[in-house]
Amino acid sequence: xxxxxxxxxxxxxxxxxxxxxxxxxxxxxxxxxxxxxxxxxxxxxxxxxxxxxxxxxxxxxxxxxxxxxxxxxxxxxxxxxxxxxxxxxxxxxxxxxxxxxxxxxxxxxxxxxxxxxxxxxxxxxxxxxxxxxxxxxxxxxxxxxxxxxxxxxxxxxxxxxxxxxxxxxxxxxxxxxxxxxxxxxxxxxxxxxxxxxxxxxxxxxxxxxxxxxxxxxxxxxxxxxxxxxxxxxxxxxxxxxxxxxxxxxxxxxxxxxxxxxxxxxxxxxxx
Ligand SMILES: [Zn+2]
Ligand SMILES: [Zn+2]
Numbered sequence: 001x002x003x004x005x006x007x008x009x010x011x012x013x014x015x016x017x018x019x020x021x022x023x024x025x026x027x028x029x030x031x032x033x034x035x036x037x038x039x040x041x042x043x044x045x046x047x048x049x050x051x052x053x054x055x056x057x058x059x060x061x062x063x064x065x066x067x068x069x070x071x072x073x074x075x076x077x078x079x080x081x082x083x084x085x086x087x088x089x090x091x092x093x094x095x096x097x098x099x100x101x102x103x104x105x106x107x108x109x110x111x112x113x114x115x116x117x118x119x120x121x122x123x124x125x126x127x128x129x130x131x132x133x134x135x136x137x138x139x140x141x142x143x144x145x146x147x148x149x150x151x152x153x154x155x156x157x158x159x160x161x162x163x164x165x166x167x168x169x170x171x172x173x174x175x176x177x178x179x180x181x182x183x184x185x186x187x188x189x190x191x192x193x194x195x196x197x198x199x200x201x202x203x204x205x206x207x208x209x210x211x212x213x214x215x216x217x218x219x220x221x222x223x224x225x226x227x228x229x230x231x232x233x234x235x236x237x238x239x240x241x242x243x244x245x246x247x248x249x250x251x252x253x254x255x256x257x258x259x260x261x262x263x264x265x266x267x268x269x270x271x
Contacts, residue, residue, distance in 0.1 A: 002135040002262045004162050007031060007039040009144070009217040010253035013061050016142050016164060017045065018133040023112030024049040026069075027131050027142045030061040033068045039256035048076045052111045054103070054118070055083035056145060057128035058090035070097030082109060084118070086127025105129065119156055122147035124191035132156055138262050144168075144218040148190040149202045157206040161262045164251065165203065167216040167232065168193035169223040177223050193218065200232040200239075207240035213260045217251040226250050 007015040013030035017040065024045070029036060037047055050073060056062050066081060073079040082103045088096070103109065104127070105120035113136075118129040123145040130153070132141040139159045144166040146153060157163060174184055174195075186192050194202075203214070216229045233248055249257055 002133070002138045002140055002162065003259050004140050004164075004213075004215075004262070005040075005043050005045070005259045006164060006215055006217060006249075006251040006257040007036055008253055008256065009164070009251035010219060010221060011061050012221075012253050013064065014144065014218065015039075017050070018114065018135075018140055019045070019049055020113050020135055023051050023114050025111050025114055025116055025133065026050045026053045027133075028056055028062040029053060029065045029069045030059075030063065031065065033065045033072050036065070036069065037072070043256055043259050045259075047073060050076075050079060052079060052109070052116070053081045054116055054129075054131050055081065055087055056130060056142070057084075057123060057125035058087045058092075059125050059145070060092070060095070062145070063087065063091050064095055066091075066095050067097050082116075082118075084127035084129055087125065087129075090126045103129070119152060121145070121153060122150060122191055123193075124186065124189075130156070132160070136264055138162075138264050140262065142217075146194050147192055149194070149198060154202060154206060157202065158208070159210070161210055162213040162215075162260055163211065164215040164217040165199055166194045166218040167196050167199045167224070167229045168218050169195055169220045170225070170228045171195050171197075173225075173228075174220075174223040179222075187223070193220075196224065196228055196232040200236040203233065203236035204239035207237055207242040207246065209244050211242075211246050212262055213247045213249070215249045215251050215257065215260075219250065219253075221253060
């Protein structure tokens with residue numbers, strides 16, 4: 001069984017945990033270490049269930065608490081922190097731990113009974129990566145801060161049974177909102193964040209019976225609403241004729257999601 005929880009998601013901090021009963025990995029540590037610990041505990045998990053940490057990119061909402069978390073995890077032994085060389089060079093030194101393991105697009109790392117694979121996306125921090133996590137043939141993925149949907153991203157999405165997918169903004173709210181024009185342009189660009197429509201189009205293209213659980217993530221608190229996101233997801237699933245039961249959850253910035261559990265599906269026919 002592959003377990004997944006979103007500890008928090010949005011521009012104020014991102015952190016995601018994948019695990020089994022034996023091992024676990026954290027993707028991003030943009031929430032404070034205190035919040036990561038608290039939200040894991042509220043889900044019946046502990047920091048001891050983090051065997052490795054993987055960072056997507058150097059924006060502070062993903063990398064912010066690396067150094068303090070590294071210290072906190074020290075008592076459980078040597079917990080490696082993986083990031084790209086681009087992320088290492090771009091990140092503020094003050095938030096980096098002393099030792100880093102480097103990973104690049106196409107790299108895979110085995111952490112106990114989990115295999116974590118990195119792949120590149122077009123977001124505007126140097127060498128931004130997304131991660132796919134595999135356990136016994138089941139795949140989960142965190143796909144936020146994408147900038148755009150590339151053929152590589154679509155291919156990875158097709159393999160996932162559980163997926164956190166960015167539904168960042170509604171363009172009308174973004175451009176009528178209070179952000180400086182340059183920020184609006186950056187968010188909406190191919191190297192910024194996915195709009196609801198871009199996420200809908202991608203989901204409509206890949207939704208298949210393989211996908212069991214969808215989590216809409218990195219939802220802007222200022223430039224989006226949950227009802228906008230829900231409308232786009234409903235439309236995507238209709239377009240895909242996804243008549244099977246894809247469970248949907250909208251990730252929150254301030255509170256952890258439940259733990260989602262994905263079981264391998266067996267197509268054995270009982271005669
Ligand atoms: Zn972000
Ligand atoms: Zn970012």
